[in-house]
Amino acid sequence: MVKAYAALNAREDLKPYEYESKTLEKNEIRIKVHSCGICHSDISAIDNSWGKSKYPMIAGHEIIGEVIEIASNSSMHKIGDTVGLGWHSGYCNNCDYCDVGDHNFCSNTKKTVFSQFGGFAEEVVAEEESVIPIPPKLNLEDAGPLLCGGITVFTPIVEFGINEKHKVGVIGIGGLGHLAIQFYKALGCHVTAFTNSQDKNDFIKKMGADDVVSSTDQVTLKNLGAKFDLLISTVNVSLDWNLYLNIIKPRGRLHFVGAVLEPIKSSVFSLMAGRRSISGSPVGSPKNIKKMLNFCVEHNIKPIVEHFKFSDINKAIEKVRSNKVRFRAVLSW
Ligand SMILES: [Zn+2]
Ligand SMILES: [Zn+2]
CATH class of the missing domain: 3.90.180.10 (Medium-chain alcohol dehydrogenases, catalytic domain)
Structure with a gap:
C-alpha cells in the first residue's frame, strides 16, 4: 500500500x-x-x-x-x-x-x-x-x-525572447515571483518587484530586484511612466490592471502566470496605444523545464x-x- x-x-x-x-x-x-x-x-x-x-x-x-x-x-x-x-x-x-x-x-x-x-x-x-x-x-x-513555480515564470523568457536589454516587472513576490526575480536578474534584465508586503523589501533586493514598488499605490505606479517591456503577474487577486498597462512600453506586454479567477478589466485604448498585449501561459514543456534546470545550475539559482x-x-x-x-x-x- x-x-x-x-x-x-x-x-x-x-x-x-x-x-x-x-x-x-x-x-x-x-x-x-x-x-x-x-x-x-x-x-x-x-x-x-x-x-x-x-x-x-x-x-x-x-x-x-x-x-x-x-x-x-x-x-x-x-x-x-x-x-x-x-x-x-x-x-x-x-x-x-x-x-x-x-x-x-x-x-x-x-x-x-x-x-x-x-x-x-x-x-x-x-x-x-x-x-x-x-x-x-x-x-x-x-x-x-522549480518543477511548477520555476518553469511557470521561466517560460516567458523563451516564448518572448527576453534578454538583458529588457526591463521586466514582477507582480507579486511569493513562490513564483521570488524565482522570477532571480531568473530575470540572471539574464541581465533590469528587474522591478511589485509587492504589497513591503516588509520583504530588503530581502527582495538581496534576491536581485533593482527596485521594489508597492503593487497597490496608484500614485507611485502612475509616476513610473511607460518603461516596462514585460510585466509578469504571479498574483491570484485582481489589481488595477489599467494602471499596469499604462507603465508598459510600446510593443510590451502584461503577462499572466498566476490564476486570477475574476475577468481582467482593461481599457482597449491602453492596448491600442503602443500596441500593448495582454497574454498568459501555463507551466512549460519538458524541453524548457530541462533548459530552466540547467539555467539554475549555471546561475546558482x-x-x-x-x-x-x-x-x-x-x-x-x-x-x-x-x-x-x-x-x-x-x-x-
Ligand atoms: Zn503549481
Ligand atoms: Zn499531444
Missing part, C-alpha cells in the same frame, strides 16, 4: 490515506517521492476552487524523487535516477504540439493532481516523457518548486524554501493559505 495524505472533502484538513500501488502501463515510470513543494494550485485542488476536483484528492506536483520501477518498453530513464515531476504527468506524444516539443500545449495532457494521485504520497507514477532528469548539481532538498515533514502537512498548508511562507513550502518524508 502507498502512504499518502488526501483531502476527503473540499476545504478539509488532509488525512493519512493509503491506496494500492498501480501496475505500470506502457511508458510509465514509478517514482519514490523524496520531497514535494506546495503550490497554490494544490490548495485550489484541495478546495475544489476550479470545480473539477475529485475526492479523495491527493495533490502535490513539485516532486523530486527517485526512479524505482520502469515499464518494460520505456527507455528514457534508469532505476536510481533522480528525477522531477511537475504539473503534467503525460502527453499524447502524437499531435502538432507534442511533435515539436511544445507538449504543454497538447490538448490531451494528463495532470499529476487532477488525472491521478499526486505527490503528497510515498510514490507517484508518470509517463516517461513528463519525468525530468535533475542535474546532479541542484540541491535536491530545495529543487521541487535556488528556490528559497521552508521545510516541513509530511506528517506536518496540514501545518504547512495552513501557512501557505495565510501567505506566511517565505517563499515556498516543501514537504519531505
